[in-house]
Amino acid sequence: xxxxxxxxxxxxxxxxxxxxxxxxxxxxxxxxxxxxxxxxxxxxxxxxxxxxxxxxxxxxxxxxxxxxxxxxxxxxxxxxxxxxxxxxxxxxxxxxxxxxxxxxxxxxxxxxxxxxxxxxxxxxxxxxxxxxxxxxxxxxxxxxxxxxxxxxxxxxxxxxxxxxxxxxxxxxxxxxxxxxxxxxxxxxxxxxxxxxxxxxxxxxxxxxxxxxxxxxxxxxxxxxxxxxxxxxxxxxxxxxxxxxxxxxxxxxxxxxxxxxxxxxxxxxxxxxxxxxxxxxxxxxxxxxxxxxxxxxxxxxxxxxxxxxxxxxxxxxxxxxxxxxxxxxxxxxxxxxxxxxxxxxxxxxxxx
Amino acid sequence: xxxxxxxxxxxxxxxxxxxxxxxxxxxxxxxxxxxxxxxxxxxxxxxxxxxxxxxxxxxxxxxxxxxxxxxxxxxxxxxxxxxxxxxxxxxxxxxxxxxxxxxxxxxxxxxxxxxxxxxxxxxxxxxxxxxxxxxxxxxxxxxxxxxxxxxxxxxxxxxxxxxxxxxxxxxxxxxxxxxxxxxxxxxxxxxxxxxxxxxxxxxxxxxxxxxxxxxxxxxxxxxxxxxxxxxxxxxxxxxxxxxxxxxxxxxxxxxxxxxxxxxxxxxxxxxxxxxxxxxxxxxxxxxxxxxxxxxxxxxxxxxxxxxxxxxxxxxxxxxxxxxxxxxxxxxxxxxxxxxxxxxxxxxxxxx
Numbered sequence: 076x077x078x079x080x081x082x083x084x085x086x087x088x089x090x091x092x093x094x095x096x097x098x099x100x101x102x103x104x105x106x107x108x109x110x111x112x113x114x115x116x117x118x119x120x121x122x123x124x125x126x127x128x129x130x131x132x133x134x135x136x137x138x139x140x141x142x143x144x145x146x147x148x149x150x151x152x153x154x155x156x157x158x159x160x161x162x163x164x165x166x167x168x169x170x171x172x173x174x175x176x177x178x179x180x181x182x183x184x185x186x187x188x189x190x191x192x193x194x195x196x197x198x199x200x201x202x203x204x205x206x207x208x209x210x211x212x213x214x215x216x217x218x219x220x221x222x223x224x225x226x227x228x229x230x231x232x233x234x235x236x237x238x239x240x241x242x243x244x245x246x247x248x249x250x251x252x253x254x255x256x257x258x259x260x261x262x263x264x265x266x267x268x269x270x271x272x273x274x275x276x277x278x279x280x281x282x283x284x285x286x287x288x289x290x291x292x293x294x295x296x297x298x299x300x301x302x303x304x305x306x307x308x309x310x311x312x313x314x315x316x317x318x319x320x321x322x323x324x325x326x327x328x329x330x331x332x333x334x335x336x337x338x339x340x341x342x343x344x345x346x347x348x349x350x351x352x353x354x355x356x357x358x359x360x361x362x363x364x365x366x367x368x369x370x371x372x373x374x375x376x377x378x379x380x381x382x383x384x385x386x387x388x389x390x391x392x393x394x395x396x397x398x399x400x401x402x403x404x405x406x407x408x409x410x411x412x413x414x415x416x417x418x419x420x421x422x423x424x425x426x
Numbered sequence: 427x428x429x430x431x432x433x434x435x436x437x438x439x440x441x442x443x444x445x446x447x448x449x450x451x452x453x454x455x456x457x458x459x460x461x462x463x464x465x466x467x468x469x470x471x472x473x474x475x476x477x478x479x480x481x482x483x484x485x486x487x488x489x490x491x492x493x494x495x496x497x498x499x500x501x502x503x504x505x506x507x508x509x510x511x512x513x514x515x516x517x518x519x520x521x522x523x524x525x526x527x528x529x530x531x532x533x534x535x536x537x538x539x540x541x542x543x544x545x546x547x548x549x550x551x552x553x554x555x556x557x558x559x560x561x562x563x564x565x566x567x568x569x570x571x572x573x574x575x576x577x578x579x580x581x582x583x584x585x586x587x588x589x590x591x592x593x594x595x596x597x598x599x600x601x602x603x604x605x606x607x608x609x610x611x612x613x614x615x616x617x618x619x620x621x622x623x624x625x626x627x628x629x630x631x632x633x634x635x636x637x638x639x640x641x642x643x644x645x646x647x648x649x650x651x652x653x654x655x656x657x658x659x660x661x662x663x664x665x666x667x668x669x670x671x672x673x674x675x676x677x678x679x680x681x682x683x684x685x686x687x688x689x690x691x692x693x694x695x696x697x698x699x700x701x702x703x704x705x706x707x708x709x710x711x712x713x714x715x716x717x718x719x720x721x722x723x724x725x726x727x728x729x730x731x732x733x734x735x736x737x738x739x740x741x742x743x744x745x746x747x748x749x750x751x752x753x754x755x756x757x758x759x760x761x762x763x764x765x766x767x768x769x770x771x772x773x774x775x776x777x
Contacts, residue, residue: 200703201703203701222629228706288641298625308712309673311662328701352550
């Protein structure tokens with residue numbers, strides 16, 4: 076058994092960079108040895124953790140003791156930093172969104188192939204319990220044939236006050252949160268995406284989008300709504316999934332929600348109910364005996380699996396969890412989202 | 427003061443027709459005197475109410491004592507029945523959807539103008555308390571500038587088992603429920619509709635749609651999502667409305683829901699929260715002191731106002747509540763919805 080401990084340097088020691096540092100304390104195969112960050116306060120914070128502080132990025136690349144570069148800088152810098160690291164013989168863990176566009180992803184994939192060094196994107200929200208619970212319900216066919224999924228995050232604080240406001244740095248909610256929601260959606264629905272209709276919002280007056288609403292269709296007819304909002308004072312559910320025999324809803328990260336499944340043919344015709352100023356038979360609830368409500372399934376998972384899988388990928392002992400082809404597909408999809416919003420048209424694809 | 431009591435004959439004494447009969451018992455200016463229905467069981471039921479039973483529709487038209495014809499037959503028959511009634515000197519109350527297409531509405535509007543007889547569509551869901559509460563919140567600017575509205579009804583019983591399954595009779599959920607939701611949406615947002623993207627569902631295998639998802643944009647940038655579902659075992663809220671300073675949600679016809687408004691600038695930067703497998707600052711909740719949650723406002727209204735307004739319209743003493751131009755606009759919008767679904771494209775309009 077290989078017991079090499081890989082030395083990792085964090086480039087960009089902000090919120091995400093320092094969070095990686097904390098998580099890696101409990102990952103036996105990787106040791107954080109250093110940090111490079113241009114901000115003095117962050118250098119201070121890193122020094123307090125006992126990390127070596129690099130003067131410039133070239134010094135990281137030149138250090139033969141460094142095996143892995145972890146990139147947690149603003150989005151526009153991921154591409155050059157990654158390319159340089161791969162060419163300097165380092166493996167790369169990169170924060171999401173991987174790159175600014177699909178061409179950059181392709182260039183990085185080439186560099187990774189040419190150098191033999193591993194490039195993997197930290198799509199950490201594949202380990203969210205809410206997503207894993209929905210994936211389990213879909214995979215186990217608990218709702219019958221699923222035909223529609225809604226995946227959303229709603230906040231009311233606008234965009235955080237830093238580079239995420241800047242278009243040139245890769246700001247905006249599509250790149251920030253959309254990338255997660257699309258990543259997971261494409262794992263839930265393996266079919267090809269055939270069309271995208273998107274409306275980005277610019278309510279807060281920034282140059283970047285402060286929210287997205289994207290309607291997708293898949294080969295075979297499944298549909299999805301993906302939504303990110305930063306001006307929503309009441310949050311709609313994280314997940315809403317409908318199948319022929321049931322519906323699942325997860326309201327929040329505390330896993331509030333329910334699964335409603337239909338047990339048997341409800342042979343009695345509906346009795347109209349009073350609804351507002353009218354009667355409705357169509358919208359009358361089913362009798363309780365035919366629908367069972369259960370809590371959302373709880374899933375155990377370990378976010379450290381990402382790092383262990385990265386080591387296994389370096390050593391060639393396991394299939395990688397986050398594939399670069401998946402990252403390329405998400406980036407291509409997000410380009411279609413931008414295009415649909417810009418043109419006001421549906422973008423048809425075979426993705 | 428005019429105290430003429432108008433004689434009304436119900437044509438089509440099914441669920442809606444008989445409901446009109448019951449409501450009109452408490453409307454002093456209109457008396458239901460007769461019924462025409464081709465089904466014997468319904469003739470029996472009408473006879474038991476003391477109504478005169480007409481042998482055929484021509485007999486209704488020929489009866490000089492009849493002032494008003496109320497049409498509650500399947501949708502495809504509204505047009506010929508209405509034209510005949512107007513030409514026979516009768517005023518007409520017509521169930522929704524008024525007609526099968528906008529051309530039929532235009533023909534009826536012409537006939538009404540030529541004969542001087544009143545034609546009014548029973549858009550009864552303008553009196554729904556949930557709609558009236560949302561209208562009040564929007565009109566009184568409680569949420570600040572509103573930029574997005576979602577209006578939906580979710581059931582899980584499929585389409586009721588009668589002519590509503592038939593395409594040629596005007597079945598399907600767009601015509602049945604969509605017509606209400608669009609009617610109210612266009613009253614909430616007075617701006618012109620500039621684009622429509624629609625996806626109808628045919629999950630249950632009927633020749634008519636069993637659900638709709640329609641995304642609209644309005645001049646000035648407001649957006650709306652209108653949704654009808656008949657395969658939803660968990661219902662999403664009837665209303666979800668977001669403005670710059672707040673959000674309102676009404677969950678169901680019992681008026682469960684809340685209004686969340688933002689009182690003051692929340693000057694403190696957000697503290698990241700743990701959300702699933704990651705941290706988020708963007709989606710961290712606002713501190714409680716800056717957001718106030720209140721119940722949904724309750725509205726008193728009287729569904730009989732429709733009938734009294736119909737009488738006032740005949741007598742020329744009030745502005746009509748349901749205008750035929752509005753009905754024409756909804757029908758034109760629904761044609762765009764069908765077109766968008768059929769072509770898979772966005773339909774651009776200036777409606």
